[in-house]
Amino acid sequence: MKLKKVASLCSKTKIFCLYDREEYGGEVSQWLGDSSAIYPITGLPYMDEENIYSMFDISAKQQEKIIFRHQHAPEGINLSDTDPTEHRIDEESLSLVYDGGVLKPLQTRNGISFIQNKYLSPLEDVIDMVQLYERETPQGMTYIVAKTGLFVAAVIMPYNVINEKFVYHLSALARQCSRALAEKKIDRPAAEAIDKTQYRINVDESTGEIINFPGETEAEQ
Structure with missing residues (x-):
């Protein structure tokens, strides 16, 4: 996992959520993210707000615009592997x-x-x-x-x-795709007929001589 990508997501939303989760045996695991996603941060010492800012080179000016929350893991969200x-x-x-x-x-x-x-x-x-x-x-x-x-x-x-506007746009797109598919099915037989005509071999019935080869036009004769 790329922690810098996690920090980038947090920086864009201006929200850093650092969660502590007590594991079996009294150990604490930590999770970092914004208000929409969190990721485990492993292999690091115990982190706090100051450590996070330092690790990701977040300046004091940038910190002024950031909401930082350091708290226990949210209730109801199971962070276990099973x-x-x-x-x-x-x-x-x-x-x-x-x-x-x-x-x-x-x-x-x-x-x-x-x-x-x-x-x-x-x-x-x-x-x-x-x-x-x-x-x-x-x-x-x-x-x-x-x-x-x-x-x-x-x-x-x-x-x-999901709201009325979103569903309307999806429905309109689905209708347009259905229309395009229907037109494609209509045009396909005509295209195949033209293709067969183009490559038909004409033979003189009296002599058996080939009058024109596949793809040959009158101008080429």
């Missing part, structure tokens, strides 16, 4: 560019959800190993977990993009 509500997601091959970002549609048990593709960027060095899973909070809210093998590499919240 979860009884977990379900593997079959990813769609289609992505959408909408409102300045790339959205990845995911079919969950509770219907269609979208995540912002940028939240997979910190995992680009291991993206071939990444698999997406859906989990649920005790209240039934769906959230997405990205795993590399058996280990959680990111927790991503669905992007709240």
Whole structure:
């Protein structure tokens, strides 16, 4: 995982969320992200606000515009590598560019959800190993977990993009694609007929002589 990509996401939203999670045996794991996704930070000493700013070279002037939260891991979000509500997601091959970002549609048990593709960027060095899973909070809210093998590499919240305007644009696009497909099916037989006529061989019935070869025009004769 690329921590600089995580810092870049946080810097763009001006929100840094540093979470502490108490593990078995009293150890503490830490997670970093913005309000929409968090990532485990491993192999580092215990971090605080000052350490984070120093590690990512965030100046005092930049810090003035940043909201920094350092608190316990959010309740209801399971950061463990396993979860009884977990379900593997079959990813769609289609992505959408909408409102300045790339959205990845995911079919969950509770219907269609979208995540912002940028939240997979910190995992680009291991993206071939990444698999997406859906989990649920005790209240039934769906959230997405990205795993590399058996280990959680990111927790991503669905992007709240579905509204009347969004559905209207998608419906209009689907209608246009359906129309284009219908026209393509209509034009195909005519194109095939022209193609066969173009390459027909004409033979003189009395002599058996070939009058013209495939693709030959009258001007070439």
